Amino acid sequence: xxxxxxxxxxxxxxxxxxxxxxxxxxxxxxxxxxxxxxxxxxxxxxxxxxxxxxxxxxxxxxxxxxxxxxxxxxxxxxxxxxxxxxxxxxxxxxxxxxxxxxxxxxxxxxxxxxxxxxxxxxxxxxxxxxxxxxxxxxxxxxxxxxxxxxxxxxxxxxxxxxxxxxxxxxxxxxxxxxxxxxxxxxxxxxxxxxxxxxxxxxxxxxxxxxxxxxxxxxxxxxxxxxxxxxxxxxxxxxxxxxxxxxxxxxxxxxxxxxxxxxxxxxxxxxxxxxxxxxxxxxxxxxxxxxxxxxxxxxxxxxxxxxxxxxxxxxxxxxxxxxxxxxxxxxxxxxxxxxxxxxxxxxxxxxxxxxxxxxxxxxxxxxxxxxxxxxxxxxx
Amino acid sequence: xxxxxxxxxxxxxxxxxxxxxxxxxxxxxxxxxxxxxxxxxxxxxxxxxxxxxxxxxxxxxxxxxxxxxxxxxxxxxxxxxxxxxxxxxxxxxxxxxxxxxxxxxxxxxxxxxxxxxxxxxxxxxxxxxxxxxxxxxxxxxxxxxxxxxxxxxxxxxxxxxxxxxxxxxxxxxxxxxxxxxxxxxxxxxxxxxxxxxxxxxxxxxxxxxxxxxxxxxxxxxxxxxxxxxxxxxxxxxxxxxxxxxxxxxxxxxxxxxxxxxxxxxxxxxxxxxxxxxxxxxxxxxxxxxxxxxxxxxxxxxxxxxxxxxxxxxxxxxxxxxxxxxxxxxxxxxxxxxxxxxxxxxxxxxxxxxxxxxxxxxxxxxx
Numbered sequence: 001x002x003x004x005x006x007x008x009x010x011x012x013x014x015x016x017x018x019x020x021x022x023x024x025x026x027x028x029x030x031x032x033x034x035x036x037x038x039x040x041x042x043x044x045x046x047x048x049x050x051x052x053x054x055x056x057x058x059x060x061x062x063x064x065x066x067x068x069x070x071x072x073x074x075x076x077x078x079x080x081x082x083x084x085x086x087x088x089x090x091x092x093x094x095x096x097x098x099x100x101x102x103x104x105x106x107x108x109x110x111x112x113x114x115x116x117x118x119x120x121x122x123x124x125x126x127x128x129x130x131x132x133x134x135x136x137x138x139x140x141x142x143x144x145x146x147x148x149x150x151x152x153x154x155x156x157x158x159x160x161x162x163x164x165x166x167x168x169x170x171x172x173x174x175x176x177x178x179x180x181x182x183x184x185x186x187x188x189x190x191x192x193x194x195x196x197x198x199x200x201x202x203x204x205x206x207x208x209x210x211x212x213x214x215x216x217x218x219x220x221x222x223x224x225x226x227x228x229x230x231x232x233x234x235x236x237x238x239x240x241x242x243x244x245x246x247x248x249x250x251x252x253x254x255x256x257x258x259x260x261x262x263x264x265x266x267x268x269x270x271x272x273x274x275x276x277x278x279x280x281x282x283x284x285x286x287x288x289x290x291x292x293x294x295x296x297x298x299x300x301x302x303x304x305x306x307x308x309x310x311x312x313x314x315x316x317x318x319x320x321x322x323x324x325x326x327x328x329x330x331x332x333x334x335x336x337x338x339x340x341x342x343x344x345x346x347x348x349x350x351x352x353x354x355x356x357x358x359x360x361x362x363x364x365x366x367x368x369x370x371x372x373x374x375x376x377x378x379x
Numbered sequence: 380x381x382x383x384x385x386x387x388x389x390x391x392x393x394x395x396x397x398x399x400x401x402x403x404x405x406x407x408x409x410x411x412x413x414x415x416x417x418x419x420x421x422x423x424x425x426x427x428x429x430x431x432x433x434x435x436x437x438x439x440x441x442x443x444x445x446x447x448x449x450x451x452x453x454x455x456x457x458x459x460x461x462x463x464x465x466x467x468x469x470x471x472x473x474x475x476x477x478x479x480x481x482x483x484x485x486x487x488x489x490x491x492x493x494x495x496x497x498x499x500x501x502x503x504x505x506x507x508x509x510x511x512x513x514x515x516x517x518x519x520x521x522x523x524x525x526x527x528x529x530x531x532x533x534x535x536x537x538x539x540x541x542x543x544x545x546x547x548x549x550x551x552x553x554x555x556x557x558x559x560x561x562x563x564x565x566x567x568x569x570x571x572x573x574x575x576x577x578x579x580x581x582x583x584x585x586x587x588x589x590x591x592x593x594x595x596x597x598x599x600x601x602x603x604x605x606x607x608x609x610x611x612x613x614x615x616x617x618x619x620x621x622x623x624x625x626x627x628x629x630x631x632x633x634x635x636x637x638x639x640x641x642x643x644x645x646x647x648x649x650x651x652x653x654x655x656x657x658x659x660x661x662x663x664x665x666x667x668x669x670x671x672x673x674x675x676x677x678x679x680x681x682x683x684x685x686x687x688x689x690x691x692x693x694x695x696x697x698x699x700x701x702x703x704x705x706x707x708x709x710x711x712x713x714x715x716x717x718x719x720x721x722x723x724x725x726x727x728x729x730x731x732x733x734x735x736x737x738x739x740x741x742x743x744x745x
Contacts, residue, residue: 045551
């Protein structure tokens with residue numbers, strides 16, 4: 001029986017507790033939040049042995065084998081370090097850490113202690129995402145990926161989270177180096193990182209505050225982001241984060257030298273994109289039919305999964321947790337490689353560095369314009 | 380404490396008779412959630428009663444234009460607008476300084492997740508009470524709760540739901556973040572007020588109607604599945620017009636000798652779900668609806684609940700028997716305690732209240 005602890009009892013902790021409860025041979029022995037009431041409410045609603053207001057108490061009294069860290073990202077590094085020092089394997093919710101350096105230090109510490117780490121990139125383990133990975137590994141693309149497009153959109157204004165963030169100038173998300181982007185984009189970036197090679201891709205980013213937010217008086221939060229990534233082997237990727245485009249896509253498109261794949265996370269659909277074109281008018285008539293057949297196939301698969309009681313909203317999280325526990329128990333490879341965790345962190349660091357320099361440039365331009373205007377007036 | 384309010388009679392609904400209140404008109408009163416649907420009416424109600432030292436706490440994002448407008452209220456009232464977050468102990472300390480009476484209207488509403496609703500209701504309320512205890516001057520805490528805390532599962536159909544009705548003992552099984560948070564909020568109020576010796580009163584409004592709340596209460600039915608399913612049938616609806624509700628809340632803060640008591644707030648002449656829906660369609664907009672008889676809605680809730688358990692949450696238990704009992708079981712409601720112990724009477728009759736509500740829905744004045 002694997003003993004599990006959860007640190008941080010906010011919204012996402014509910015999903016962790018629910019999915020852990022569905023996995024055999026494990027038990028949540030304790031939960032902890034620095035707000036004891038929050039720890040208590042989680043304890044009252046799920047089968048959990050104890051609740052604490054202090055991490056060291058949880059580690060000492062419940063002695064968990066694995067800790068799930070579901071706190072705000074600022075605290076991930078320190079909590080994960082303490083848990084590793086105490087001999088626990090650690091599942092860290094996304095974003096893994098605030099920067100690549102911190103991620104590397106945790107991984108080094110885990111290796112040194114003979115413990116395991118994973119990041120909460122659970123979207124990569126949904127049914128359709130797993131089918132996509134299997135197809136890519138089977139050679140469907142016809143070689144290494146050539147290009148990727150990752151869309152990760154967010155309906156600002158349609159969520160309580162956005163309301164809380166926009167309404168609170170002291171919200172913890174605003175204190176992240178990349179603010180809103182830092183807390184959200186890692187799912188979309190990790191999808192790209194999985195299929196990139198090397199460790200130091202080139203990153204170009206452009207971000208801005210949407211007119212929608214500006215009209216609400218918000219100038220601090222960047223909610224529109226476009227990124228170009230190119231690795232050492234010239235595999236390229238576009239990443240789009242938007243709070244305004246509709247539909248608010250959660251898609252990933254992977255193109256190889258022969259064929260492509262299109263994954264839709266919301267719809268749980270995976271579409272094969274044929275690389276070879278039919279001749280003349282056949283191209284106008286046959287592909288729509290084959291696409292329709294593929295969507296029907298996805299419908300059948302999704303219905304089948306639902307009827308088989310294997311289509312929970314957080315099925316990707318369950319799969320990831322289960323794979324992580326198996327890796328611990330049987331010493332099998334981790335579901336997410338450390339290379340991928342580090343690469344995700346590095347790309348995010350580069351994006352925020354670009355946005356910082358973009359903001360500095362704009363500030364300097366503004367200052368120069370003011371100086372120029374003053375000079376004209378003085379002249 | 381005797382306070383004579385002799386405000387001129389020109390103001391709409393203002394008090395002209397002498398009233399015996401627990402507080403002087405100059406004593407500081409804090410209203411949390413003051414810019415909300417009920418909050419703005421409560422502030423106006425207190426001003427009408429002659430209370431002049433009001434501190435209105437709103438969230439950063441709140442649009443406080445209605446409160447700003449109340450600053451022009453006749454008389455020498457001092458409305459202090461402060462923004463803050465009840466999850467911040469510093470903000471709570473700043474808001475509660477010298478305050479003698481708190482009307483706590485702010486709550487986690489609309490959140491789908493239990494932790495969010497819990498944090499904004501329970502943790503926020505605890506922070507507010509602890510900050511008040513530090514100042515040692517709070518003489519009454521009015522907690523605005525909800526009908527959602529009651530359980531009428533053990534009562535037969537058609538029973539009366541009043542203040543003696545039991546509170547849901549297993550809120551985690553309600554499948555409803557709001558109910559869970561409100562039940563726990565009532566518990567934390569009782570606990571903190573007992574620890575800090577703070578006198579408190581709980582008010583539980585039914586569904587509050589009026590300009591600013593255009594939604595049809597789920598007690599009438601739901602449109603989740605593409606067509607509006609009318610589930611209420613001939614059930615009485617526990618509704619209250621927003622001004623009447625504000626009046627009841629104000630009285631709960633001001634009347635003497637009611638410490639530790641709870642009051643349900645519903646108006647007189649409650650309409651049935653059928654009557655409400657028919658009037659809504661006639662006055663606001665016409666749409667298709669199908670009536671789902673009680674036996675069928677109960678069966679649906681039962682099956683949904685069973686499937687949710689069996690499937691380990693593949694469908695969340697958003698429909699369940701507890702919910703059915705609270706929302707769609709035939710139940711009667713009473714405002715007798717409100718009238719006898721607070722001397723409350725609805726200022727706006729049901730017909731007029733519904734008329735104003737439907738007009739505002741139709742005009743989209745939200």
